[in-house]
Amino acid sequence: MDLARHIFGTGDQAHKDWVNSKGLNFIELLLIQTMEPGNKGYQTLADLLEKEAEKVDFPE
Amino acid sequence: MKKYNVINTPVHNIDGIAKVTGRARYTFDISLPHMLHGKILRSPYAHAKILNISVIKAESLPGVKAVVTGQDTLGIKQGIWRRYKELCDEEILARDKVRYIGEPVAAVAAIDEDKAEEALDLIEVEYEPLPAVFEQLEAIKEGAPLIHEHAERNINVTRHIEWGDVDEAFRAADYIREDWFRCSSQAHVCMETHCAVASYTPEGKLTVYTSTQSHYYIQVLLAWILGMRENDVRVISRYTGGGFGSKFELDSAQFCSSLLSMKVCKPVKIVLSREEEFMATKRRTPMFYYLRSGVKKDGSFLAKEARVFTEGGAYTAMGATALYLTGFFQAFPYVWPSYRYDGYRVYTNTAPTSAMRGFGAPQAIFCAETQIDLIADELGIDPIELRRKNVMYPGYEVPGQAYIQSCGINQCLDKVEEWIKSRGELPPNRGIGIAAYGFMSGGIFNWFDTPYAFSSAVIQINIDGKVDLYVGSQDMGQGSNTTMAMICAEELGVRVEDIRLHMGDTENCPVDLGAWGSRETLMQGNAVKMAASDAKRQLLEFAAAKLSPNIVYDMDIKDRWIHLIARPERGISYFDIVKEAIRGKDGQPIIARGHYTPHRKGMISPAYSFGVQAVEAEVDPDTGKISLKNCVTAHDCGQVINPIGVKGQLEGAIAMAAGYGFTEDLPMDEGKILNPNLVDYKILRTTEMPETNVFEVETYEPEGPFGAKEAGEGLTNPTAGALGNAVYHATGVSIKGLPITPEKVLAALKEKNKKKKK
Amino acid sequence: MEKKLLRITVNNEYHELYIKPKKLLVEVLRDELGLTGTKRGCNTGACHACTVLLNGESVKSCSVLAMQADGAQVSTVEGLQDKGKLSPLQRSFLDHGAYQCGFCTSGMLMSATALLNKNPDPTKEDIKEGIHGNLCRCTGYNSIIRAIKAVAEGKYKEDDR
Numbered sequence: 011m012d013l014a015r016h017i018f019g020t021g022d023q024a025h026k027d028w029v030n031s032k033g034l035n036f037i038e039l040l041l042i043q044t045m046e047p048g049n050k051g052y053q054t055l056a057d058l059l060e061k062e063a064e065k066v067d068f069p070e
Numbered sequence: 071m072k073k074y075n076v077i078n079t080p081v082h083n084i085d086g087i088a089k090v091t092g093r094a095r096y097t098f099d100i101s102l103p104h105m106l107h108g109k110i111l112r113s114p115y116a117h118a119k120i121l122n123i124s125v126i127k128a129e130s131l132p133g134v135k136a137v138v139t140g141q142d143t144l145g146i147k148q149g150i151w152r153r154y155k156e157l158c159d160e161e162i163l164a165r166d167k168v169r170y171i172g173e174p175v176a177a178v179a180a181i182d183e184d185k186a187e188e189a190l191d192l193i194e195v196e197y198e199p200l201p202a203v204f205e206q207l208e209a210i211k212e213g214a215p216l217i218h219e220h221a222e223r224n225i226n227v228t229r230h231i232e233w234g235d236v237d238e239a240f241r242a243a244d245y246i247r248e249d250w251f252r253c254s255s256q257a258h259v260c261m262e263t264h265c266a267v268a269s270y271t272p273e274g275k276l277t278v279y280t281s282t283q284s285h286y287y288i289q290v291l292l293a294w295i296l297g298m299r300e301n302d303v304r305v306i307s308r309y310t311g312g313g314f315g316s317k318f319e320l321d322s323a324q325f326c327s328s329l330l331s332m333k334v335c336k337p338v339k340i341v342l343s344r345e346e347e348f349m350a351t352k353r354r355t356p357m358f359y360y361l362r363s364g365v366k367k368d369g370s371f372l373a374k375e376a377r378v379f380t381e382g383g384a385y386t387a388m389g390a391t392a393l394y395l396t397g398f399f400q401a402f403p404y405v406w407p408s409y410r411y412d413g414y415r416v417y418t419n420t421a422p423t424s425a426m427r428g429f430g431a432p433q434a435i436f437c438a439e440t441q442i443d444l445i446a447d448e449l450g451i452d453p454i455e456l457r458r459k460n461v462m463y464p465g466y467e468v469p470g471q472a473y474i475q476s477c478g479i480n481q482c483l484d485k486v487e488e489w490i491k492s493r494g495e496l497p498p499n500r501g502i503g504i505a506a507y508g509f510m511s512g513g514i515f516n517w518f519d520t521p522y523a524f525s526s527a528v529i530q531i532n533i534d535g536k537v538d539l540y541v542g543s544q545d546m547g548q549g550s551n552t553t554m555a556m557i558c559a560e561e562l563g564v565r566v567e568d569i570r571l572h573m574g575d576t577e578n579c580p581v582d583l584g585a586w587g588s589r590e591t592l593m594q595g596n597a598v599k600m601a602a603s604d605a606k607r608q609l610l611e612f613a614a615a616k617l618s619p620n621i622v623y624d625m626d627i628k629d630r631w632i633h634l635i636a637r638p639e640r641g642i643s644y645f646d647i648v649k650e651a652i653r654g655k656d657g658q659p660i661i662a663r664g665h666y667t668p669h670r671k672g673m674i675s676p677a678y679s680f681g682v683q684a685v686e687a688e689v690d691p692d693t694g695k696i697s698l699k700n701c702v703t704a705h706d707c708g709q710v711i712n713p714i715g716v717k718g719q720l721e722g723a724i725a726m727a728a729g730y731g732f733t734e735d736l737p738m739d740e741g742k743i744l745n746p747n748l749v750d751y752k753i754l755r756t757t758e759m760p761e762t763n764v765f766e767v768e769t770y771e772p773e774g775p776f777g778a779k780e781a782g783e784g785l786t787n788p789t790a791g792a793l794g795n796a797v798y799h800a801t802g803v804s805i806k807g808l809p810i811t812p813e814k815v816l817a818a819l820k821e822k823n824k825k826k827k828k
Numbered sequence: 829m830e831k832k833l834l835r836i837t838v839n840n841e842y843h844e845l846y847i848k849p850k851k852l853l854v855e856v857l858r859d860e861l862g863l864t865g866t867k868r869g870c871n872t873g874a875c876h877a878c879t880v881l882l883n884g885e886s887v888k889s890c891s892v893l894a895m896q897a898d899g900a901q902v903s904t905v906e907g908l909q910d911k912g913k914l915s916p917l918q919r920s921f922l923d924h925g926a927y928q929c930g931f932c933t934s935g936m937l938m939s940a941t942a943l944l945n946k947n948p949d950p951t952k953e954d955i956k957e958g959i960h961g962n963l964c965r966c967t968g969y970n971s972i973i974r975a976i977k978a979v980a981e982g983k984y985k986e987d988d989r
Contacts, residue, residue, distance in 0.1 A: 015237045018412070037210060037223055040412070044360045044377040045207070047248055082922050089930030090918040092865020092905035096931065099864035259965050261869045261877060261931035311867075311931030312965055344870040547929025547966045714925035721968030722928060748874035748963060756956040756969045 014056040018043065034058055075629050076560040077776055078710045083552045084571060085309070085545065096309045097281045098341060100267045106135055106179040108330050108340040109186035110322055111193050112350060113168035113175055116419040116741035117202035117215060120166055120175060120195065127192040128178060133185035136333040137193065139176045140165030143329065148295045149386050150287065150319050153519040157227065159218060160385040160422070162295070162325045168197070169217055169384035170421050171741050172350030177326035179338045204741050206381045206416035207358060217384065217417040224417040226382045227390045231397045233469035234408025239373035243364030245449060249441050251361070252807040253433035255381070255736045256354035256729070258426055259753050262311020263347040268327035269337035276332070277304045280324050283313040283544050284584020287518065289576045291320040292328060301576075308574040313546035314726070315425035316351055318584050319387055348746035352424035353736060355392040355415075356381040359437045361400075369451045371460045373408045376400045382415045383422035389415050391517070391587075392423070395510075395674075396430030398471065399787070400438055403479050403508035403680050404460040420741050425586060427723070428786040431509055432730060436808060439505035439791030444804055453795070454487045457506055462680075464769075472672040476769040476779065478706030479506060482682040485704035485765040490684055493700075499688050500699065503795025506682045509784030510675030511774065512589025514668045523665035525593040526580035527601040529558070531609075531660035533652055535630075535645045537564060539601075540572045542582025543594035548782050549715035550590040554598050556711055557775050561602035563627025564644060580665075588780035591711060592677060593666050595775035600664030608660050609644070612651040616642055668773075676773040679780050681705030683788040685728075686760070687796035691819065694812030696732050696797060698760035701789070705764070708771035708779035719782035720764050725754045727789030732810045733758070836897050838863065839907030853897050854878045854889035857904060865905040865934045869963065876962040879935040879942075880904050886942035888961075905934035908941065916984035917941060917976070926975035928966035935962050940976045950980055 017025045018040065026036040034054065043051025088094040125137040140163045149158030163174050176193050180186040203209040209217070209224040217224050240246060266280040276298065282288050285305040293300040310317065323340040330338040342351070357380045364373040378396060382389050397411035446456040458480065466474045483506070490502055512524075528540040539558050545551040555569040572578055582594050610625050613632045617640060619625055626635050633641030651660055668676045686700040701724050710716050733752040737744045745751045770777035790808060798804045803818035831846040838861060845860055857863045857880065866889060869875035873891040880889045881903035908915045917940055920926070927933040936959060943950060943958035950958060955976050956969075964972065978984065 012237065035212070037225075038212070040377070040414075041207070041210065044358075044379070045250070080923075083925060083927075085930065086922045086925075086927070087914070089927050089933050090905075090914070090921050090937065091909050092863075092934045094930055095864065096867075098867065098931075099858075101859075259963075261867070261875065261929065261963070261965055263869075310929065312929040314965070344872070344875075549928065718925045718928055718967055718971055721970045722966045723968070725968035726965070747872050748870050749872065753963060753965060754968075755963065756960050756973065759969050762968070762970055 011052065011056040013059050014052045017055060018052065029055065032058060032062065074560055076556050076566060078713055080714050081552060081556060081566055081712060083549060084555050084566065085551055094309045096262055096311050097265045097267060097279045097307065098262050098311065100279045102267060102269060102337040105267065105337040105339055106181060107183045107186050108177055108179045108327050108338045109183065109190055110174045110326050110340065111176040111190045113164070113171060113173045115168055115197055115199050116171050116204070117200040117217070118168050118197040119200060120164060120168060121198055122196040123176060124194040125176065127194070128189040131185065131189050131192060133181045134178060134189045135336065136179040136330045137176060137189065138326065138329045138333060139163065142333070144295065144297050146295050148291055148320060150291070150388060151386060151390055151517050153517050156220060157386040157390060162320065162322055163329070170419055172346070172421060173384065174322045174326060177330055179330040179334065202419035202741060204418050204420055204738065206379045206418055209416045209418045210379065217419060221417055225414060226386055226417050227393055227415040229394045229397055229413040231411040231471070232409065236373045236375055236408045236410045239408040240364045243372050244367040245445070246362065246364045247441065247445060247448070248360070248362045249444070249806060251359040251437040253357040253359060253436060254808040255356045255423060256426055256734050257348055257736060257751060258314040258316040259751070260312030260314060260316060263342040263344060264317065264321050264323045264351055265341040266324040266327045267337055267339040268324070268331040270328070270331040270335055272335055275302050275304065276328060277306065278324060278328060279306045281310045281317060282307045283310065283318040283546050283586055285544060285574060285576050286542060286581050287318050287584055288320060288324060292324060295320065295325065296328060304577045306575045307544060310544060310546040313585060314427045315429065315586060317546070318586050319352065319424065321351065344748060345746045348751065349743050350421055352387050352422050354426035355389055355423040355430060357396065357433045359433065361437055361441050363441060363445065365445060367449060369449055369456045369459050371404055371406050374401065374406050376411045378413045380413065380415045381420065381423055382417045383420045384417065385422040387422045387424035389423050392425060392430035396434045398674055399431040399508070400434040401468065403462050403506050405462055405466060420738060427726060427783050429587065431507065431787045432727060432790055435505055435507050435787045436790040436794060439788070440794050440804060440806065443503065443795045443798060453504060454483055458483050461506065462508065472674050472678070474678055475773060476677065476706070476708055476771040477680055478767040478769040479508070479680040479682065481767040482680060482704035482706060485767065486682045486684045486702060489702045493686070499691060499800055500686060501796045501798065501800030502684055502686045503792045503797070503799055504682060504684045505788035505791030505795065507784055507787035508678045508680045509780060509787055510588060511592040511677040511679060511780040512675055513587045514671055514674060514676065518583065520583070522581040524667045525582040525597040526665040527594065527597040527663070528580050529601045529605045529662040531605060531648055533649060535568060535648045537562065537569050538572060539569050539598065540579050541594055541598060542579045543573060543590045544585040545573065546585050548585060548719060549712055550585060550594065552715060553591055553711050554594060557595050557598045558602045560776065561599050562606050564630055588783040591778050591780055592774045595778060596666040597664040599775040600666065601662045604664065605660055605662035608662060609647050609651055612654055613642060613647050616650070671773065677708070677771045677779045679705065679707045679784040681784060681788065683792045685789065685792040685796045687793060687800060689797055689800045689815060691801070694815035696810065696812070696815070698728060698758065701760045702763045703765070703785065704767055705781070705785060706767040706769050707781040708769055708774050709777035710766055711776065711778050716781045717764060720785050721762050723782060723785035724762055724789055725759060727786040728793060729754050730808065731790035731793035735809050832895060834894055834898055836900060836902060838902045839904060847894055849895055851894045852890055853892040853894045856894040857889060863904050863906050867931055867934055869931065876939065877932050877935040879938040879962065881938055881942055884945065886939050905937050908937060916979045916986060920975040920979045920984050924971050924975035924978065926967065926972040932962060932964045936964065936972055944976070944980060948980065952977060
């Protein structure tokens, strides 16, 4: 969730491209976050990030 | 507080006699020999390709002397944000595509207005209409019509402001609330519409008389778009009949009249009709606003998050600045330990949205102050107490953004609280609402990308003691001419009637960026003070020889008397020293210079004004109609320079901002403005103005001339918010969409009563 | 279109002009007689910036055909001062700062003149009603109302200078 907030917060092209490349849409998430009560936009992104994190191999 | 000879005394406006005798000649009044009259053909479509324009029939109409279209231009896309090429997106006279109803596609010059109108009907334009989109949240959707090729999802500009750890702070909050707001557009409604008289002569020089807030910007933008040398273009604007933010960008009257004049080498006058003024000039930026605030249960502010989508209209204009400022002033005038703002300006097929008095701050303050009263209610804290707990203070640093030096907001709160208490119990259906604000005194960021100092002044003292003061500032009614004369007179030690002011002509005046963003008093004022100080120093050198004090700076000039400060009776007349000085300088008049550019003063402004306003309103529960009874303002503009001027600016600001709050709106249908006239577009009239009371809170702002800060624009910030809060306290309903109309009030009351019944 | 003879007295000066019959009074005053003090802020008679006195009555000169003023007495803002001596209203406007950009000022002064001619002792409400049609975007009206009230209260006698 923190990472999701950070990505929304910076909002620069690199972050936007990453989000968009993963099948979600940065602008759509932002619109959801702005227009609907609660934390839906952030939550959706947070869920994606959790899934992505599992894929990453950290070197030992 | 300090007593001055000239500053803060009641002085007649130096243009006063010209204005009350009808002798002030505005661009609207200018007539040149052999002058032609021009009219502009405008697009009836909100979004369309221009396939072909045929002007043959129009050109052949007897009396028509010239017709121009986009094909007669250099095809340069200009914009006022010169620093960023991608924001320079407006051709003014469209070439390939039109993007809003009212966009110019052709212009005609003829022997009189009627002939020019007739000729417009003979111009044949072949359009290919394109799908259009009118609202920012629609325009940003996937698949919406693309308005500018380079702008994906129609996103024009984005802005981000952040400090502190917002998410951490929200976790620590006892109470969080989210609110959504819709801020409307607003028309400037200057009494003098946009107009220009352009005269291109065989010498290859262009002179343009125009109603403007910045002759310098118009000069530079015209030269750019016409491919001319900057100083072969002369812009003259002695009197401007109102600006309010609508007249410092290049407009269709200026551009089309110049093009036409260049074609025939005759003067061409274009005056926009009131309908054109509503339809096709820039307007206040409408905003969709999301605010989330987190506070502790004792009322301490912890975290605020703002997301804004603005309706950009068809071009960037000054909308980029409004986008930033709304996010910046959203946090004013309070200490928010953490804050995050994301702003998006979205292109739409409507008339471009740009700058209007307040520049994004009235919208911000309306939303912020409405939410604060709701928070106060929820927590059971008095609205004044809640604000007092959190306001800024002198020496506060907005992290990474601004350094607040003078700040009198606490005293403002006290004064307003005193007044509210004195009202006692209110009659039925009445409520008092308050709003607090802070505003900039001129902007710092050089988005126009000018190499000049932001403001300059030149002084010449003549043998009879008359002082020629050359400034670049523009008086559009806010009174800068008088302010500059007063500052000069005070610093130099003479009287206002000794000053002869020169302004409004790029040929004779030094550069100043213009009257916008409340910059003239502070920036031009500082330049004038510096020049006057230099002139004084030169005179004192000669006085020293006569009076033989120990050191030069033991002397001063006050009310035409040069004297030793310690022994004021020992002195000599200013007039005598002027003669000495000129003789001493080989017969040359005394010349002095001054300039000002803010350096290292933060991101936004060198100084900030503050204030608190209370509005007492009565709401008719049966009709929802709102009636303003009282409006009390306590404000801090540092040192008041022109007291009559400040009072006038305050009352005018209230009228304009109250209009924004409850009577003015620009409803559109498919991009077409439905009320482009002064009957259906309702600005306040005499009978709607409340009683106004103002309390001056005097502070001293080190950045400003004699400690002065802005006054005219900050005062438009609070009224909509205060009005909204007054309605809330009178009726119990909080309206989150501007303007607050009777329909909205009634609907909200109905809703509330329904809920009560359940 | 055949031009017609217009005989009109403006600010106590008699003029004979040949004008097109559809010309508005405001156009004749501004374009033919060069009296540009009277302004226009709209085309729909809504703003009252063009107010002048026609035989003592305040009218919107943009809504009057010039020929309707044939043989009449017209007063414009230029006629308020007398050889450089300002009228009480003008002096009061100066003292109260009852103008900013100045574009509506001529209309305001003429409406105020008409009001005080009819009602020399108006209340504040009377004044608000009297200039209700005149739009001003700059001042918020209160300074104008104060200026007119001060004249009504006798603070600006004609012979004072």
